[in-house]
Amino acid sequence: MVFNFAGWRCATSCDIVHLIQQDIVMDQTASPFKFIDLFAGIGGLRRGFDVIGGECVFTCEMNKFSQETYRANFGEEHEIAGDITLVDAADIPAHDLLLAGFPCQPFSLAGVSKKNSLGRAHGFADETQGTLFFDVVRILRHHKPRAFLLENVKNLLSHDKGNTMRVILHALDELGYEVDFRVIDARSWVPQHRERIFIAGFRRDHKTTFSFNDVIIPDGPNPTLASILHPENGSEAADERYTVGKKAKVHERYTLTDGLWSYLQRYAAKHKAAGNGFGFGLVTPDKVARTLSARYHKDGSEILVAQRGKNPRRLTPRECARLMGFDRPGTNDPWKIPVSDTQAYRQFGNAVAAPVSVAIAEAMSPWLTNMVALRSRRERLG
Template sequence: MQNKPGFTFIDLFAGIGGLRVGFEDIGGTCVFTSEWNKFSQQTYRENYECDHDIAGDITEVAESDIPAHDVLLAGFPCQPFSIAGVSKKNSLGRAHGFLDETQGTLFFDVARIIRHHRPKAFLLENVKNLVSHDKGKTFEVILKVLQEDLGYQVHWRILDAKPWLPQHRERIFMVGFRDPSNFSFDDLNIPTERPTLSSILHPEDGSETAEAPFTEGAEARVAAKYTLTDGLWQYLQNYAAKHKAKGNGFGFGLVDGSNTARTLSARYYKDGSEILIAQKGKNPRRLTPRECARLMGFDRAGSNRPFVIPVSDTQAYKQFGNAVAAPVARAIAECMEPWLHNAVAIRPQKSVG
């Protein structure tokens, strides 16, 4: 069987490459990367082969300076649209959505690049609250730009990472094609067996090699620094009790290997409260950054090529909390594949909206 010629893609607002993973796995070659955070750039360089510099602020990059490409990937910043981001901006008296000059308008940088290069396809990712932001007006504008102004066939869906990873993580994915296709999110290969946290936690029984600073000793037990101090654990229990008395659900998430975790967020470095791992006879602990890498699908327990984590724990938690779940991106890439490879000369004639 003759191999299909590959395709090229660009990785905008790349983070640590969650979208890139999926498209490299189906034969794509990245020809341009943009990521403004220097720590994310460091992690990105350590994990992917890049024969190009990583651009910083995309607003300062002319579309003509970006190489031609078949696919555009963009996990454009979600803070202007997320519930937490909107609440924070409201409390500070700042605008959000498209009125936010520093982040909300970054979608239009995606649009100007699509308009200039006319790639075969794109995949955009954001928080699910994008759909309801400003009573749906924000998402309405985005779809209008992509469909009417740019002329792309657009499909979108909110997907939860739970079938692929032991984490409840809902994000919106928007797929666009320049030419007609019969792509459908209904054709995604979704696993039927749901994973649990036992698949990503350190076994602590000597079956894996110790990896400092995350694990130590002959049994590769999780380092003591990840166990909550008495003071922090008491604070979290008091905080949860206070909010429970008020009738709301704020509090920590205590789980074990048989569970699915809450959404890993960029604030995990603060107290780890959304995902605490129960421990017999002692306070619960946070996930280690290596477990976060597994929880986001960047590597698996026992992998021969673990994801390189060259930054501090604080930066690693931020990076994984902001990342795209890699297996979800891979599943979407596989579904898009028939319309991406340069070998595809005859496209399906069926056109769907």
């Protein structure tokens, strides 16, 4: 079986050609693995591990709107827990893999700047978010899963002059995990610069040779925004929520008002005169977007699509789903967006780019199933 995942070809245990290329032979005894999805958001990390045959046995996500989107797309397989600090580790089912996109605001450039301006703590000193990493540690210590994968913003590496990252790596090392990490830009899969740090670990008593060097990053050609924008030429069926008419034109409500467009231009000019790089990001279909953020719902300034003869427009939530790799034009099973535009923008801005998760999952998959054992058996038999 081969999954067509948002336009990226992702192999499963039955894709013999792919496995032979990796010098791995599978049989029908392939072992499934169980995983948990913490700080799940709308399931960006999960997407990759579903593709390689994992079974999600526990989900935790505090935001009720993200829970709604998660359920709409993954079903009602189990109850979604809310506040992780109120969850006893013993009540979490046994699992082989822990996934956690623990909150990034205490470490992000924008988050740190905002907290500094307000005189508030950030990083691990932020008691409401920063210390949630230690809930990950608490669960790892109790269950000792075979592996974990964590995700955060790139700024985690430099936060507090590198001390935050040292604390994280030391804590994971003390738990008995061999750890590797890498900053990966989703640009190779989607038309967006989106650098995120991924931290993976395997228990030392579960010997592997995994490293992020195993993650296959496409050589190109890299996609442009044309691959995710509504074509507006009638080749795409109209979606009454985002597009209208026979040509499925983007709804006028996504075009900036004269007042907002004037404000953004004045704001950009002011900061340019001051020597700052702040301003809006105006793009055309042949370009690549800036990083989509959770604040996109406010004014859309980081990604504005140029329009001939009128003000630029925001991306629609459907285009954001495609920009994050959850969806692609023409799919028969589009990503479900049951929430308001405001909530959808927040969710996609906070999400993990799905095809990056798929690539990492494929690199980790030999060590999460019995593929390694089968390969070793074949080598012993000559």
